[in-house]
Amino acid sequence: MAAAVELEGVNVTFGDFVAVRDANLTIEPGEFFSFLGPSGCGKTTLLRTISAFIEPTRGTVRIGGRDMKGIGPNKRPTALIFQNLALFPMMTVAENIGYGLRVRGVPRHERDEKVKNLLIQIALPEHGHKLVSELSGGQRQRVAIARALAVEPSVLLLDEPLSALDLKLRQHMRAELRAIQKRVGITFIYITHDQGEALTMSDRIAVMNAGVIEQVGNGRSVYAEPRTPFVASFVGENNAIRGRITQAANGTATLDTPIGPLTGRNPVGLPAGDEALIFVRPEALKLGGDPPSGFEGEALDVTYEGSITHVTMRVRTGQKITLSLGGGAAGILPQPGDMLKVGFEPQDGLLLARPERS
Amino acid sequence: MSGGLTLVVALPLLAALILILLSRLERRKGAIAGPGFFQRNGVAVGLYLAVAVGFWAFFIIVLPQLAMVDLSFRPKLPPSQMGGPKDIFTLENYRYFLFGSTTSTANWNWLHIKAFFLSIGVSILITLLNLAICYPLAFHMAQSAPVARLRVLLLLLIIPYWVNEILRAFAFRVLLSSGGVVNKLLMGGGLLDAPIDFLGNDVGLYMGLSYAYLLMMIFPLYNAIESLDRNQIEAARDLGAPWWHIHAFVVMPHAKPGIASGCTLVFMLSAGALAAPLVLGGPRTLWFTPIVYDRFYQAFNWPQGAAYALILLFACIVFVLAVLRMFRLSLGEIAR
Structure with a gap:
């Protein structure tokens, strides 16, 4: 089985600024993979490169073994959950979740069925007709996840989606995200600056600093066996x-x-x-x-x-x-x-x- | 003090008082919370605001319109007979719009009715044309243009409006007339044998009207689209939406108040435009506003002019309210 995401010599530069330097990485199918680093380390840039909002200056991005060069965000088998969620405020919860299906021309009854199932999965079965603004922070979070899962992506990209929540909810959502990932079985790529989040949820973590991936490994190995001073002092x-x-x-x-x-x-x-x-x-x-x-x-x-x-x-x-x-x-x-x-x-x-x- | 002067001073004060009472009422109903109007602004400033707005609302808006409404229901009389026994309320002026002079043989006053519907119809088309021109530009300015280019674009948009409206209309005339620049170029280039009569065919009028109110469309649109979170566009794109779908179902619903306020402004202004139709209108086209103008200044029939103007105003208001209803917007939302 081909790797879920492969990065080969990926470089992203903005003018003189090198946002990502020579990223080489293989993310396996069904893996919960985190990019951990301080803000400005290039992790979001890398995520946006995988989702096609940024073209790499050099290097290759492969998803499911296919070279993604020239394939736009609307054609990639990825779904991105934004930091501010970016739910559509003028649509109801059900319309939000069904949006990706609607643009794919899925017939109405099939769409409704699927949205209903997703609403049950995220434990909001009675909230389909509500506007997004009527939901609480944690509920919105779950709607954003359902909206992304509705299009059945092979890779789900999450850009610090928990950072706006309060501590208690954040801890609860960690467990929930992990459970959702286990259930749907697709690859999750998670961006965070919070080492606690990365350590508790991830199968593997890539620690990034100043555009460079310094170390890749499971939580235990980056914590117990750091290979660079940055990793040693940033993780824990x-x-x-x-x-x-x-x-x-x-x-x-x-x-x-x-x-x-x-x-x-x-x-x-x-x-x-x-x-x-x-x-x-x-x-x-x-x-x-x-x-x-x-x-x-x-x-x-x-x-x-x-x-x-x-x-x-x-x-x-x-x-x-x-x-x-x-x-x-x-x-x-x-x-x-x-x-x-x-x-x-x-x-x-x-x-x-x-x-x-x- | 004469009765008239009492009225002039007392009525605005009354208007101010009504405003204050209205706010009291809203407060009692619990519609407004927080510190009161006078607590927030102080008594002096608060009083000034209430009285100034009262005067403004009364003298600039209510009084002239009321005078017009009153005038439109009166017969045309020489000044000596005004207020006399012949000065009675009548529907004569409105009848004239529909059926023409009592001595005419035709059943309907087709000339004026046609001009009226032409004005309304063409104004709708011009509004749509303006929306089509401005939306892509406004979107570019609001979402994708770098700051430097945005400044240049804004300047390029605003500077031409330093030239006054009449001059701009005449400039279009110079460009589009039979011996004008455009025809000369087309004929010089061998594309045409004889000049095209742009003005006679009203191309000049439509161009002039569209251009005259471009900014009224651009800025509300720009404001509305600018407040859209870029992530929403990207989220839609990420979920697989093609560009037209993003515009139709993400950007436009968000920009709806801007679209509605731009459209109502452009529609109102072009239906009421006078300069462009006078300068650029073809000889076969009778726009409604010049007719209204003629009632006042050619026929010296002010009551009839007032009636015509009110008919236009009424039609515009009905149209605008219908559009708002269609878009499911309230008046307050356009003003956002």
């Missing part, structure tokens, strides 16, 4: 400490930093003498004990959240380091002003090359 909280590698062997390396020697994994095999960053997740830092790598600092801020306690501490260099202490530490919560001794195991530290410009 992370502490980055600079230093120079003093010794490297057997996939681990020791970094000489202003707050002492720190040892971590060295997956890319950086040689001794290189400038590098060591990343340590807040939850990997432990209080006290005698771990291989450790440093001291003053607690500045302690936020108790029940199952977790967040601690911000300042080390000798003035850098702020965050810790997330699990429930086990509940007995001995540090106080602001305390001097803390913290450390981590070598498998919880990750060495990556320092990007040139920082």
Whole structure:
């Protein structure tokens, strides 16, 4: 079976500005695939390239194995859900959902039948005659999804559709989107700047920065095995400490930093003498004990959240380091002003090359 | 103080009072919420607004029209007999429009009736023509033109209107007359043997009228289309709609108030146009507005002129209301 979407050397430039640089990617049929990145990283441009609103400056977009060059948005087997949904305000909910069928010349009774089914699927069976403006935010969301699904696309593209909703609804809609995707079984390509959304919903995630796809993988691998400093710091909280590698062997390396020697994994095999960053997740830092790598600092801020306690501490260099202490530490919560001794195991530290410009 | 002066001062004040009472009534019904009119504007400004609008509504709109209505129901009399025993209410002037002079042998006053329906009919055609010309332009300006081009387009549209209407009409005459530029070019190019009589065939009139009110169509359309979210056009396109379908079912329904206000403006103005028909009208065409003009200034029959003018006004209002009804719009929506 051909890949749902294939990008081959896709470049998009606007004048001198490179919005997408050399994107190569294969998205499998039935996959829930997310593009994750900060705003302006080119993820929306890439989505609009797949849906044909933007022609790539160079490179090929293939959908279902077919080269999409010169095929307009109205002829592609994709459906796009816009950030602001772009429902038609002068049409009823049923007319909105049936719009794609109407332009395809589907006969009225068949269309009505299908719209009715979709309304039941999105749990709004009684709302067909209403105007879009009479619906709540979450209901509109579902109507937009139904409108896109009505044309039976092979790929559904979603451009941050949840960003306008409040937190509670957003979390609910995540689960619902995932359930819809499982039920209809088509490929979803989802754009978001929210790592929580990407991690909870996606089969695979492409992390983008400044027009470049930095890493592709499932949620666990981008979180636990980031391959670039950007991915390490953008996906989840992370502490980055600079230093120079003093010794490297057997996939681990020791970094000489202003707050002492720190040892971590060295997956890319950086040689001794290189400038590098060591990343340590807040939850990997432990209080006290005698771990291989450790440093001291003053607690500045302690936020108790029940199952977790967040601690911000300042080390000798003035850098702020965050810790997330699990429930086990509940007995001995540090106080602001305390001097803390913290450390981590070598498998919880990750060495990556320092990007040139920082 | 004379009775007339009392009337002149008291009636506008009465109008202002009615406005204030109306707003009170609406408030009591709960149609308006929030701070009151005087709370929002202060007593001084509020009073000024109410009185100024009252004066304006009364002197510029109500009083002249009422005078016209009154005049249209009176016989034509020399000034000495006005107010005398012969100054009675009569339907004579309206009868004249339909049946002509009492001494004429014809059953109907075909000359005037034809001119009336011609004016209305041609105005409708010109309105549609204007819509057809302006819609693509307005759409381009509102949705796809880059800012720099939009500015140029706007200037190109507005600058010709610095030339006054009569001059523009004569310019069309110069262009289109038998010895005019267009005919000379066509004959010089060997396309024609004899000049085409553009003016005699009313081509000049239609062109002049269409051009005269172009802006009245463009700007309401532009405003309406400009407020359409671009994503809606893209969403329709993404769902598979061809371009004409997007215009017919997404853009136009959204721009409906703009289309209706543009159409009513252009229709009203062309049905009531005087300069273009006088300057550009062919010898065989009798437009209705010159007839009205003649009633006043050639026949010196002001009551009849008033009656004719009111017939035109009434027809226009009926037409506009019918169009609004057809589009399922309320008057308030066009003013958006």
